[in-house]
Amino acid sequence: MEDTKVTRIAAVADIHVREIDKGKWTDYFKEVSTKADVLLICGDLTDTGDEDEATILAEELRACTIPVVCVLGNHDYEKGRQKLIRQTIQSQNVHVLDGEAITIGNVGFAGIKGFGGGFDNHMLTMFGENAMKAFVQEAVDEALHLERALSKLEADPFVEHKIAVLHYAPIKATVVGEPEAIYPFLGSSRLVEPLIRKGVTACFHGHAHAGTLEGDINGSIKVYNVAKPILVKAGYQCPYYLYELPV
Secondary structure, three states: OOOOOEEEEEEEEOOOEOHHHOOOOHHHHHHHHHHOOEEEEEOOOEOOOOHHHHHHHHHHHHHOOOOEEEEOOHHHHOOOOHHHHHHHHOOOOEEEOOOEEEEEOOEEEEEOOOOOOEOHHHOOOOOOOHHHHHHHHHHHHHHHHHHHHHHHHHOOOOOOEEEEEOOOEOOOOOOEOEOHHHHHHOEEHHHHHHHHHOOOOEEEEOOOOOOOOEEEEOOOEEEEEOEHHHHHHOOOOOOOEEEEEEO
């Protein structure tokens, strides 16, 4: 009997590359390249949102011989240099998505940063001060960006599987382990509807360093919190999660 062919997706988040990290990630990216077909980096690519950190990461990523799909995280926005960080890291092999999509083989990847706002019956609503409305509107806008990116994949006849790449969590289950008081700042259930409506196979995110590795939406869409601290705590020697999709 022939072995079932799969697309192997390696995923990690919150790598927080610093200026002193030159040479630190080369072996990591070489290792991932031997075990996977695609690498996802789900936000917080840099530690303080500095372009010099992005330059170090771009240099380290040259050791990666497989396609890389990234989104930015809140740390990458810290100094308002997110556009420069994206330009620095993006290359022919490294795709930094922000409301966009890319198809690799028969797998489509839609990427956004996402935002907070809380989960389920405890979601913040568009009511009250303008500052609160602006906070909620950011989550609404990110959900719309995700919807648009997934719609592009829906129109691609070659796409058999859709994968969502986020930084913020779409469900509460994968932030459990963090203090409940900060749940509203770790993600938003507003991100769930596009995932369901567009038939996403799986979703990967980070941000919640003390959260939970696995969860699901309605028992059908797998959600993985691949924040590096979670993978390290779970005993991954080379911290990345390997997910296999049938070709």
